[in-house]
Every structure is written in structure tokens, then in C-alpha cells.
Amino acid sequence: MNRFHWMSRLAAVAVLLALGGCVTAPKHLAYNHEEAASTKRIVVLSMRHSDIDLLIVNNPGYSFGLIGMAIAEANRAPKSHWLKDEVARDHFDHVVEFRAALTAAMSARGYELRWSDPVQLPDGAKDVAREQFGLRKAYGPVSDADAQLDVDFGFVGYAAAGSTDSAPYRPTVVVSARLVGADGKRVLFEDYIVYNSVFSFMDKPITIDPDDHYRYPEFNALHDAGPDAVKGLQVAFRAAAEELAKQL
Amino acid sequence: MCLLRLVVLCALLFATCGAVAQAEDAACAHSPAELRAFVYPAVPASTLRDAKSADYVFAANAQCLQSADEQRRAPALLIRIDKCAEPANLHLTSISGKEATLPARLQVLDENFTELKDYPFDRFVKRGMDYTLTLFLNPSPQPRYLLVMPDSEWLGRVNHLTAGNRWTAFWSTGTVMGTISNGTEVRRELPFGSGGTMRIEVETDNRVVGGAHAH
Numbered sequence: 001m002n003r004f005h006w007m008s009r010l011a012a013v014a015v016l017l018a019l020g021g022c023v024t025a026p027k028h029l030a031y032n033h034e035e036a037a038s039t040k041r042i043v044v045l046s047m048r049h050s051d052i053d054l055l056i057v058n059n060p061g062y063s064f065g066l067i068g069m070a071i072a073e074a075n076r077a078p079k080s081h082w083l084k085d086e087v088a089r090d091h092f093d094h095v096v097e098f099r100a101a102l103t104a105a106m107s108a109r110g111y112e113l114r115w116s117d118p119v120q121l122p123d124g125a126k127d128v129a130r131e132q133f134g135l136r137k138a139y140g141p142v143s144d145a146d147a148q149l150d151v152d153f154g155f156v157g158y159a160a161a162g163s164t165d166s167a168p169y170r171p172t173v174v175v176s177a178r179l180v181g182a183d184g185k186r187v188l189f190e191d192y193i194v195y196n197s198v199f200s201f202m203d204k205p206i207t208i209d210p211d212d213h214y215r216y217p218e219f220n221a222l223h224d225a226g227p228d229a230v231k232g233l234q235v236a237f238r239a240a241a242e243e244l245a246k247q248l
Numbered sequence: 249m250c251l252l253r254l255v256v257l258c259a260l261l262f263a264t265c266g267a268v269a270q271a272e273d274a275a276c277a278h279s280p281a282e283l284r285a286f287v288y289p290a291v292p293a294s295t296l297r298d299a300k301s302a303d304y305v306f307a308a309n310a311q312c313l314q315s316a317d318e319q320r321r322a323p324a325l326l327i328r329i330d331k332c333a334e335p336a337n338l339h340l341t342s343i344s345g346k347e348a349t350l351p352a353r354l355q356v357l358d359e360n361f362t363e364l365k366d367y368p369f370d371r372f373v374k375r376g377m378d379y380t381l382t383l384f385l386n387p388s389p390q391p392r393y394l395l396v397m398p399d400s401e402w403l404g405r406v407n408h409l410t411a412g413n414r415w416t417a418f419w420s421t422g423t424v425m426g427t428i429s430n431g432t433e434v435r436r437e438l439p440f441g442s443g444g445t446m447r448i449e450v451e452t453d454n455r456v457v458g459g460a461h462a463h
Contacts, residue, residue: 027453028339030373030382058414058431139457161412162431170410180457187455197376198412200431204375209410247373 024132025203026176031189031248036147039188041112042179043145044102047120048127048134052087052094052233053157054080055172057198060163079219083158083229090230094156094237095120098175101238102151105245114145133176133192139184147188150178151244156237158222158229159198169216171229171236172196174205177244193243195236206247208239276312276321280395281361283311283326288394288448296332296385301449303343306350306396307442313397323442325396329385336385337451340394344377344407348443351402354381357393364392369399377409377436382451394448402440409436 054076061072087094103113121127129137134152142148154174161167172195179189194202196210214232216222222229277283286309289299310323329338342352351369358364372379385392416429453459 028375028380029451029453029455030337032337032382032384034384056431057412058429060428060430063426063428137458159412160431161414161433164430164432166432167412167430168433185457187453187457187459196410198431198433200412200414204378204380206373207376207409207411208374209408 025205026133026135026178026192027190028204029187029190031179036188039146040110041114041145042106042147042149043142044099044113044115044119044149044151045136045139046116046118047095047152048130049121049123049125050094050153050156051123052084053155054083054169055155055157055159056161056163056167057159057200058162058167080157082223086226087230087233090227092230092233094153094233097234097237098153098241101241102245105242106248109245109248111248113149135176135178135190139180141184142182146182148180148182148184150180152176154192155199157233158216159196161198161200165217169219169222170196170198170210171214171232172198172210173233173236173240174199174202175240175244177247179248189248191247193240195240195243206243208243211235211239276314277324278314278318279316279361280313280324280326280357280393283313283324283395285326285328285393287328287330289330295334296330296336297334297450297452299450301447304396304446304448305345306444306446307345310396310442320400322397322400325446327394327396327446327448329392329394331389331391332385332387334387338383338385339447339449339451340381340383341375341447341449342372342379343445343447344438345444347438348441349377349379349407349438350396350442350444350446351399351405351440352379352381352396352446353399354383355395355397356383357395359390359392361393369402376411377407377438396446398440398442405440407436407438407440410434411436 056076059072061068099115099119106113131137133154135150139148154176156173158169159172160169174194176192178187180187192205193208194205195208197207214235216225286304288302290302291300304325306325310325312321313324314321342350352372353369354367355363356365367381372381411434412431413434414429414431416427418427419425
């Protein structure tokens with residue numbers, strides 16, 4: 001089961017990287033404050049499941065077919081497990097962190113957020129149809145809010161652009177968001193935000209430059225940082241939430 | 249005799265300085281109405297929503313504009329938006345040049361050059377080394393103007409970008425060949441200044457869930 005799980009994820013990453021610019025990213029549709037001045041109460045829809053992970057985006061192992069991919073994955077998997085353990089040891093929940101930061105930032109702008117239950121779907125739970133970046137394909141109407149916010153995480157965790165010291169590991173967060181009207185038909189806002197713009201195939205996302213304090217030239221440096229590395233994730237999720245609120 | 253020459257020389261000097269000052273003064277507009285306006289759409293279109301994108305190289309097209317209190321001069325780009333019968337969303341992008349990123353401050357002016365709205369550079373969104381802003385224009389039977397100037401609050405600051413870069417190399421052993429890819433981190437820095445290009449394009453999306461572009 002585990003082998004199938006990581007092989008399928010690996011294949012998904014490989015396909016994503018191979019497709020490059022072919023991947024349909026969220027559009028850049030800005031929010032019109034004047035048109036939607038009465039939008040104050042927003043329901044945040046359940047997010048699909050996401051886990052903190054670790055990735056070398058352009059791993060040279062991916063250039064050598066399935067064997068190369070398997071070797072690259074064998075190298076990556078224990079590092080990813082270490083990061084997940086470290087996050088668990090620090091009781092860091094990225095969804096809780098993001099939710100708190102977005103709620104506060106939106107409240108400061110006069111919005112009232114109501115988060116759906118569950119905030120994030122459990123791993124393996126039955127989900128609605130979604131687009132490539134995780135946003136829903138369709139929305140139903142709501143009567144108890146002025147608008148619906150669909151938020152979804154892409155890669156979250158630590159990512160490096162390549163396998164050399166010139167491509168350090170940095171906290172990385174990819175967030176897609178779409179605000180639709182209460183009728184579920186009209187798009188009020190749509191975009192995506194990347195903290196640490198390490199995925200070169202992404203088409204002009206809103207970019208947040210990463211904090212240089214959390215820059216680790218190699219995995220050993222990240223490992224030695226321990227709790228500080230988790231703090232880097234906290235900084236990244238807060239920055240992404242605040243940037244999203246800034247758009248609305 | 250010498251005293252007379254000195255007096256004549258000084259008079260000539262003052263006259264020259266005055267002429268230069270007057271020429272500079274004449275070259276610098278005292279109000280946006282005195283600036284030469286570029287027209288958008290640059291290529292005629294039946295409606296604004298059909299307009300093609302247009303690029304305006306800031307350093308080449310900006311003209312000198314003196315502030316209302318006459319304390320400051322700055323380069324300014326004036327773009328006339330032709331009348332539009334229906335709402336239109338304009339995407340503006342400040343595209344970084346080789347030497348600078350324009351920290352654009354944008355004013356929307358009516359047909360009498362009266363300010364309707366003011367967008368400081370804080371309102372722009374960072375996308376890599378570029379910055380974008382969307383303007384939501386209501387229908388208007390009259391033309392409107394966009395006045396683009398450097399936001400003085402941002403001059404002297406630096407535009408930073410940390411990003412991943414993928415490279416691919418070809419290899420061959422004589423009998424076997426293939427490619428190998430890896431990545432590096434690229435760090436770019438540009439000062440905010442009077443450079444770069446201002447791009448204007450019209451949003452074509454119909455903003456309906458699952459909908460495609462309007463065209």
C-alpha cells in the first residue's frame with residue numbers, strides 16, 4: 001500500500017514537472033471591492049487533505065527513468081518522514097496556523113470568516129471534483145453567507161530547486177484561492193500564491209520572497225535546525241494567509 | 249575696460265542661465281493636460297473588451313511633469329482610455345526592465361484631467377519581478393486618462409526575487425544519449441526607478457464558475 005502510495009505521488013510530481021506550462025493554473029482575477037462592497041460574511045469551504053512534505057523540485061534522478069525516480073524517492077522519503085516527525089513533535093498544524101492567520105487578517109479588513117467542518121478533509125476521504133490546483137469544479141448556493149471562499153494547498157513543506165548546495169531548502173507554501181458569490185456561479189476573485197517561488201513552471205503566481213533566516217543549503221543543515229525549521233513553516237503559512245487577505 | 253567686459257560677461261551668463269531655465273521649464277508640463285497622451289487601444293477595436301495588449305516603455309515615453317506645488321518634477325506617462333460602453337477590467341503590469349522596476353503610482357483622471365482615483369504602488373501585486381494591478385472601469389461616454397508616475401515612497405528601495413531555475417543538459421556516451429535536468433536558486437535584485445515597461449491588457453474572462461474566456 002505504502003509503495004503504491006509513494007509511486008503514485010511520484011508519478012504525479014513527474015507528470016506535473018513534465019507538463020510544465022501545460023498545467024492549468026488558477027486565473028489572475030482580482031477582487032473588485034466596489035462591486036462586492038456588501039460581501040462581509042464568507043464561508044470557507046473544506047480543503048482537500050494536505051501533508052507537510054519535502055521535495056527537490058528538479059531532482060536529476062527524475063532524468064533517469066523509473067530506476068532514477070525510485071533512487072531519488074528512496075533518498076527523499078526518509079527526509080520527508082523526518083520533517084513530518086519534527087512537525088508532529090512541535091505540535092505544528094499547518095491548517096490551524098493558516099486558519100488562525102487568515103481569520104485574523106480578514107477580520108482586520110472587516111470580514112467575518114466561517115470555516116466549514118471539517119476545515120480540511122481527512123486523508124482518503126471522499127471528495128468533490130476538483131481542478132488541477134485543487135479548486136472545486138462547481139459550487140452550490142449558500143444562504144448564510146455573502147460569498148464562499150475555496151482555498152486549497154498545493155505543495156507545502158520544504159522544497160529545494162535542485163540537488164546542489166546552490167539550491168537550498170526553504171519553507172514553501174502554494175495556496176490557490178477562489179472567492180465565489182453566494183449563488184455559487186459568479187467568480188469574485190481567483191489567484192494563487194507561492195511562498196518561495198521554486199516551481200519554475202508556474203505562470204506568474206503572486207510571489208512572496210522567503211525569509212532568508214530559514215535557508216538551509218543541504219538537508220543536514222535543515223536537520224540540525226530542528227524546531228527552527230518548523231518555525232520557518234509557521235512564518236511561511238502566516239505570510240501566505242496575510243497575502244491572501246490582502247487581495248480581498 | 250575690464251570692468252565693462254566683466255559686466256557684459258555676467259549679463260550674458262545670467263541671460264544664458266535664464267534661457268536654459270526657461271527652456272527646462274517649458275519642457276516640463278505643469279499639469280497632466282499639457283502632456284502628450286498615448287491612446288489605448290493603440291489598435292482600433294470595436295469595444296474596449298476587444299482591445300489588444302499594449303506596451304509602453306516608460307523611459308522612452310514618459311515626459312516631465314511638475315507637481316502642483318511646483319516642488320517636484322517627475323517623469324509621467326499619460327494614457328488615454330477611449331470611451332467604453334460597457335464595464336471593462338484593465339490589467340496593468342509593471343514589467344521590470346534590465347536596469348530598474350517601475351514602482352508605478354497610478355491616477356485615473358476624467359476627461360477634464362480631474363483625479364478620480366489614486367492607486368499607490370502598495371496596491372500592486374508582486375508576481376516574480378513584475379507587479380500587477382487590475383482596474384475596474386465603469387462604462388463612460390467620455391475618455392479617461394491613466395497617469396503613471398514613479399511612487400516616490402518606493403524610489404531607492406530594491407525589488408528582490410528568490411526563485412527556482414531549471415536547467416537541462418544533453419549527454420552522450422557515444423552509444424547512449426539522454427538529457428539530465430537539475431535546478432538552481434536564482435536571486436535577482438533591481439532598484440525601483442524610472443525604467444521598465446507598463447503593459448495594459450483587457451481581462452477577457454467572463455468570471456463564471458467553470459466558464460472560459462469571453463472570446
